Amino acid sequence: MALQFYDTRLRRKIPFEPLAPGTVRMYNCGPTIYDLAHIGNFRAYIFADLLRRWLDVRGFDVTQVMNITDVDDKTIRRSRNEGVSLEDVTGRYGLAFFEDIDRLNIRRATHYPRATAHIDQMVELVQALLELGHAYRAEDGSIYFRVNSFPEYGSLSGKRLADLRQGERVSDDEYESKDDVRDFALWKAWSERDGDVFWETPLGKGRPGWHIECSAMSMDHLGREFDIHTGGVDNIFPHHENEIAQSVCGAGAGFARRWMHCEFLIVEGRKMSKSLGNFFTIRDLLDQGYRPREIRYVLAATQYRSRLNFTLDGLRAARSALQRLDEFRDDWKLYPDGDPTREEVEVVERAARGFDEAMDDDLNVSGALSHLFTLVRELNAMRAEGKATAGIVPRLEQVWTRWDEALGFVLPFEEESGDGLETGHIEALVEQRNEARARKDWNRADAIREQLAEEGIELKDGPEGTVWRRR
RNA sequence: GGCGGCGUAGCCAAGUGGCUAAGGCGAAGGUCUGCAAAACCUUUAUUCGCCGGUUCGAAUCCGGCCGCCGCCUCCA
Known part of the structure; x- marks a missing residue:
């Protein structure tokens, strides 16, 4: 089966063919750095990462761009x-995000563009929209996009322009000067609330609207046209x-070829939610x-289009599952010499x-994990019967x-396995024991085991010998 | 009101017309073992919310019902 992804707009899976063979250009909606990101945010970033990694594995040359929103209402x-500068806030949480x-x-990602570093590009885009008649300046000086000027509006989310009239919750005085409640801000004229956050531009004194940054930075x-745009489902409407x-x-131009949420x-x-006390960073x-x-395991193991039920129980289950993988890797060391058997080859190739x-x-x-774990079980079973060979290991x-x-x-993360102990030193002690x-x-044997335990090394005695592992 | 999604074993979770309904966790047996710790193996859904229908054949398609949920202007 060929590589295929679900496309939000078409509402079905379609084969993946990049605009330029062998290369993929992808844009991911990234964080607004006003606070610590929570696990829900990270599910979206893990999803983008899994997509990027799979494209890497598949041999594509991927250019991945994830925006960092460092100026907005929040x-x-x-x-x-807090009575501090905008840079204080975004510096702090930007750092936390990367950590x-x-x-x-x-x-x-290849690039992490920041909104505040792309004001010029946003201004240019807004000017173009004004010239083409897609945008207008309202009484308050803000500039809005005229939704009526774009007949295809709503095609991604499956909403029809005419239906959008409904939820007119326009009580917010922010919207008073718009021609149409559905219109959205491209440029926000400076107001008292913005304090010293503003740019003097040909559009006037103010700051960009939220949506415009992604357009300007992706392009x-x-x-002007690229392969994939991702985000959370909540971004479909209205952001995307x-x-x-x-x-x-x-x-x-066509903008994003396909959308994945x-x-x-x-x-x-x-x-x-914070009020339920189940809000986790x-x-x-x-x-x-x-x-x-x-x-990571928990956030990745559920297919990205399914709702994921995150539980602490699930985290504990992940620990056990990962330990099983680690044990399996350690056990390769014990496979007896020999050429790989036909059965072994089949198990590995099928998986x-x-x-x-x-x-x-x-x-x-x-689905992929089920194949991985099936291989673990089958090879373990063969090993238990003495039918595994070192020949399969490469x-x-x-x-x-x-x-x-x-x-x-x-594979175990570096930080969790390395502690500076010399392998030779450990193996010498295991030998002595x-x-x-x-x-x-x-x-004497127990003393050595305890000594190693204090150094964070765990021993496992089995019929084929002793293996050790860093804890 | 409009648009959309979900309901699979104790828990998590694949599968969306056809071999015996993946896999993980947990649980129960067993193996190994100086002790210990761990590990490994085996077993664990005659059945896919309920009721009808279509079909040679449905968890998978259609209709109805029950339950849960998302979006409908700045929330991943």
Whole structure:
């Protein structure tokens, strides 16, 4: 089966063919850095990461752009509430964001453009929209996009322009000067509330609207037309709908070829919210003793278009599952010499194929994992029967590495395995202990085991020998 | 009101017309073992919210019902 992804606009899976063979240009809606991101946000970033990784594995040359929103209502409000500068707030939470994505083993995107560094591009786009008659300046000096000027408006979300009249909750005085409640801000004229956050531009004194940054930055870094645009389902309307309108009208091009959106997550079966006390940041979970790798596993293991039920139980289950993978890797060391058997080769190749097919089919990570775990079980069973051979290990290692490239949690993270102890030193002690055990000198053997335990090394005695692992 | 989604074993979660309904966690047995710790193996849904229908054949398609949920102007 060929590589295919679900397209939000078409509402079905379609084969993936990039605009330029062999290269993919992708834009991901990124964080607004006004506070710590929560696990719901990270599900979206993990989704983008899984997509990017799979395209990497599939041999595409990927240019990945994720925006950083560093000026909007929320960042401004926060800086005012704290009485600090906007840069203070965005600097702090921008740093936290990168710390968190590193911890979660999310690959760095090619570019992380910031809104405040692209004011010129936004101004240009708004000017073009004004000239083309798609935008107008309202009494308050703000500039709005005229939704009526774009007949295709609503095609992504499946909303018809005429239906959008309904929810007229226009009580907010912010909207008073718009011609039509459905119109949205491209440029916000400076107001008291903005304090010292403003730019003097040909459009006047003010700041950009939220939607315009993604249009300007994606086109700046990826061109007027690119392959994939991702985000959370909540971005479909109005954010992405507005992006399309601005971009297509302003640049006269197709903008994003396809749209992919990741579902929400809920926590313990309920919507995540601060009032329910089920609101988690990455740091909250780390403080409770959960590991980044376990968080990544949970966020990745459910197919991105399904709603994910995030539970602490699930994190514990992830720990057990990951431990099973680690044990399996350790056990390769014990496979007796010999050429790979036909059966072994079949087990490995079937799993390798199954994994690829599942991932090719709209990133079905759950399906891919089932093939991975089936391989673990089958090879373990063969080993228990003395039918596993060291001859299979090179191929196994190759496949395993590919799986880690794709998922990012198959091999242990560096930070969790390395502690500076010399391998030679450990193996010498293990050797000494086994000599002691052979002499039935249990005191000596136990002393060595304890010594190693204090250094964070765990021993596992089995019929084929002793393996050690860093805890 | 408009648009859309979901309901699969104790929990999480694939599968969306046809081999025996993936996989993980948990649980129960067993193996290994100087002790210990762990690990490994096996078993664990005659059935896919309920009721009808279409079909040679449905968890998968259609209709109805019950339950849960999302979006409808700045929330991943």
